[in-house]
Amino acid sequence: MRYWLLKSEPTSFSWDDLWHAKGRTTRWDGVRNYQARNFMREMRRGDRALFYHSSAEPNGVFGIVEVVREAYADPTQFDAGDDHYDAKSRREEPAWSAVDIRAVEPLRRPVTLAELRADAALAGMVLLRKGSRLSITPVDDAEWNTVLRMGGSSSKGPSAAR
């Protein structure tokens, strides 16, 4: 199983929105960056991800989600009424993908961006790299365990997962 981090601006879709969504599940769509899209295509059912609020007060990780459906064609790319419509994308070969995710549990304490930056064990996190703007980034096992520990999560690390 691999780990990821998903960014969302809570003013458009928050951890709370996901927690109260039907089945605590949503389609993660609208990604229009190739690198992020490629990461999404690497996601496998059962992979877990940190749910991160950006452009928020505070910024930080609020919960844990699970991939419940692997990459498929993002329908918003074909919807002329959608903000994420892409006139150049062809149905025979869709440019953009979506996955479905389900909320697993909130962190007991959200872990703020400032706390992430302050922890030397997380210095290599893709999220924290200078200039990093990707909405989907990989998280390694050690980083995952560190963030969950900081957040007081009851979930265990890779060895005890599932």
Added chain:
DNA sequence: GCCAACGTTGGC
């Protein structure tokens, strides 16, 4: 609101 960093677009 500012602005650094980055990705994309389009003229050449």
Added chain:
DNA sequence: GCCAACGTTGGC
């Protein structure tokens, strides 16, 4: 193929 201009992201 180069690269300047532009738009977006996102922390501060």
